[in-house]
Amino acid sequence: MFRPTSKPARAAAKAAAVSLSAVTACAATPAALASAAPAPAGTVTRAPAPDEATGADGTDGTAGPHDVVFVQTSGEDGNRVVAYTRTPEGTLREAGSYETRGDGGRLRGAEAADGHQASQGSLAYVPEESVLIAANSGSGTVSVFEVDGAKLTLRQVTPSGGGFPASIAVHGGVAYVLNAGTGGSVQGFTLDGPRLEPLAGSRRELGLSTDRSQLQYTRTPGQVGFTDDGSRLVVTTKAGGSLQVFDVDDDGLLSAEPVTNDRSPSAPFAFTTAENGRLVVADATNTVDTFTLWKDNTVQPADSTDTGEMGTGRIARDGGTVYVSHTGSDALTAYEVDDAGRLTPAGRTATGAGPTDLAVSPAGDYLYVQTSENGGVETYRIGPDGGLTRTGTTLVPGAVGGEGIVAP
Numbered sequence: 001m002f003r004p005t006s007k008p009a010r011a012a013a014k015a016a017a018v019s020l021s022a023v024t025a026c027a028a029t030p031a032a033l034a035s036a037a038p039a040p041a042g043t044v045t046r047a048p049a050p051d052e053a054t055g056a057d058g059t060d061g062t063a064g065p066h067d068v069v070f071v072q073t074s075g076e077d078g079n080r081v082v083a084y085t086r087t088p089e090g091t092l093r094e095a096g097s098y099e100t101r102g103d104g105g106r107l108r109g110a111e112a113a114d115g116h117q118a119s120q121g122s123l124a125y126v127p128e129e130s131v132l133i134a135a136n137s138g139s140g141t142v143s144v145f146e147v148d149g150a151k152l153t154l155r156q157v158t159p160s161g162g163g164f165p166a167s168i169a170v171h172g173g174v175a176y177v178l179n180a181g182t183g184g185s186v187q188g189f190t191l192d193g194p195r196l197e198p199l200a201g202s203r204r205e206l207g208l209s210t211d212r213s214q215l216q217y218t219r220t221p222g223q224v225g226f227t228d229d230g231s232r233l234v235v236t237t238k239a240g241g242s243l244q245v246f247d248v249d250d251d252g253l254l255s256a257e258p259v260t261n262d263r264s265p266s267a268p269f270a271f272t273t274a275e276n277g278r279l280v281v282a283d284a285t286n287t288v289d290t291f292t293l294w295k296d297n298t299v300q301p302a303d304s305t306d307t308g309e310m311g312t313g314r315i316a317r318d319g320g321t322v323y324v325s326h327t328g329s330d331a332l333t334a335y336e337v338d339d340a341g342r343l344t345p346a347g348r349t350a351t352g353a354g355p356t357d358l359a360v361s362p363a364g365d366y367l368y369v370q371t372s373e374n375g376g377v378e379t380y381r382i383g384p385d386g387g388l389t390r391t392g393t394t395l396v397p398g399a400v401g402g403e404g405i406v407a408p
Contacts, residue, residue, distance in 0.1 A: 242261055245258055356369075
């Protein structure tokens with residue numbers, strides 16, 4: 001599922017992906033679910049405040065609405081968030097670079113083209129609070145920034161509640177951090193302005209075998225995300241081959257155990273939602289799958305398509321279209337998702353080396369894609385038919401292998 005940089009490594013990775021096998025035929029839905037109704041689902045986020053950084057171009061970071069992009073470097077010797085503004089021509093201009101006061105991390109076996117965290121959602125923006133949260137995987141911490149246009153002010157660095165934080169989800173003033181190390185866990189926080197407070201009794205262990213292989217990056221969980229209404233929390237696993245679903249109560253606490261939807265030999269990596277609330281999953285066995293999430297937290301397959309690519313992993317949605325990145329093929333593929341969850345291929349776009357995380361602008365007019373092998377970001381204008389036109393390529397300082405991108 002990941003893109004090695006040498007021919008032998010590519011062959012080994014391809015063999016490993018084959019060993020995961022293709023998605024099996026849709027399993028029968030339990031009889032108890034026959035009369036259940038689908039429920040909406042969806043996504044995917046104290047230190048003294050340092051001096052505010054100024055923009056790289058000498059500005060104060062001021063920018064208009066929806067033309068800002070934040071990119072995380074995931075540097076192992078010091079993580080940073082780099083801010084960009086988008087020009088009318090669709091290119092990115094650096095507006096500032098901000099220390100998280102934590103370190104990025106790298107899972108064993110992960111090449112730069114894979115993304116060192118092998119996850120989706122390690123950077124999260126909370127529009128209600130104008131807050132950005134960054135995962136410092138190597139330090140076991142998360143950093144909380146106050147956002148003013150393209151300008152960031154670091155307000156807090158706090159422990160993530162586990163080892164190797166790799167994904168963040170936020171809904172209704174509650175944040176959950178997915179810790180990918182030591183078997184995997186999720187830890188809850190309440191968000192009050194630009195500060196996180198641990199939510200007592202919220203930690204849940206996932207019980208995965210994440211630390212027993214030189215290909216550790218294939219064994220860790222990939223993403224945590226809330227359903228659209230915030231009533232469930234979903235965690236994808238890779239070698240675990242499952243979608244784990246927790247109930248979320250009114251206080252933000254999770255059910256004691258998740259419902260584990262076993263999808264092996266598939267390898268769910270990351271997910272988003274269709275407009276009607278179905279889960280749309282990018283699977284590391286190189287498929288895209290849609291599911292209905294039932295009230296009892298089980299999932300029913302709706303559709304599946306073979307991407308024909310290698311290194312399928314991350315996914316983003318723009319209305320009824322989803323975009324999927326493929327680190328092994330250096331490409332993006334697009335799919336239309338209808339009300340029944342049926343997938344229709346909608347095009348392929350070649351990218352730079354190692355496309356990983358991606359984000360759609362709030363207006364739905366631009367797609368931003370990290371190319372982790374060279375530490376770049378590619379900007380694409382989204383056409384009326386969902387087609388992509390590249391408008392710019394930017395190298396992010398110190399971001400080789402980096403992951404985490406948001407477009408507020």
